[in-house]
Amino acid sequence: MVSRQVEFNEKVNPEQLSAQIKRSAVLGLTKSAEHVLRMAKHNTPHESGDLERSGAASVDPPNLVAAVSFNTPYAVRQHEEVSYDHPKKGEAKYLENALRDESAAVLKILAKHLQGAFR
Template sequence: MVSRRVEFNEKVSAEQLSAQIKRSAVLGLRKSAEVVLATARHNTPHESGDLERSGAPSVDPTNLVAAVSFNTPYAVRQHEEVNYDHPKKGEAKYLENALAEEADNVRKILAKYLEGAFR
């Protein structure tokens, strides 16, 4: 574990620092969700493009949770059915695989945004 000493030239209250950290975390979560979404869209099975277009990122700023979702009646089935054939493009587990593929990038993005809270 790496520890860093942070010194401030100005007086910053704990509340101000906490608010800045939270704002930075929300921005980092939003960017991370967008990165995962882009990769998931690339991986989605494609017939008409409706599934790809239905993807959306969201962030719950209160609980500091990000999500990526796809909103078609068949999104879950396409994701879970590993025996489907996808002749045009795409794969089952398109969202799960995108998250695994982008995990290191998500960590880097979050670290960058959180470090920015201390500048």
């Protein structure tokens, strides 16, 4: 095994590095949540379009948590009721399926933004 020593000519400021990583994580979470929202909107049941338009992506930066939600009185019921017929378009589990189907894309988006913190 060959080992080599690497010298760094620049000093790393831990506080600046930590702040940059957090900014990159927040951006990655934002882009990831927006991606999942776009995919979920493709599968929301559609009658008037209100459900699709109610979709939102949000991020809680201090806690590094992202959320995707739909805010109509019937959003949860439409999501959970698998026996409903959707003749125009859409499906039950529209948000759950989008998150499951796009999990690899979400990881790539997050990785891309976090890698950017170290450049």
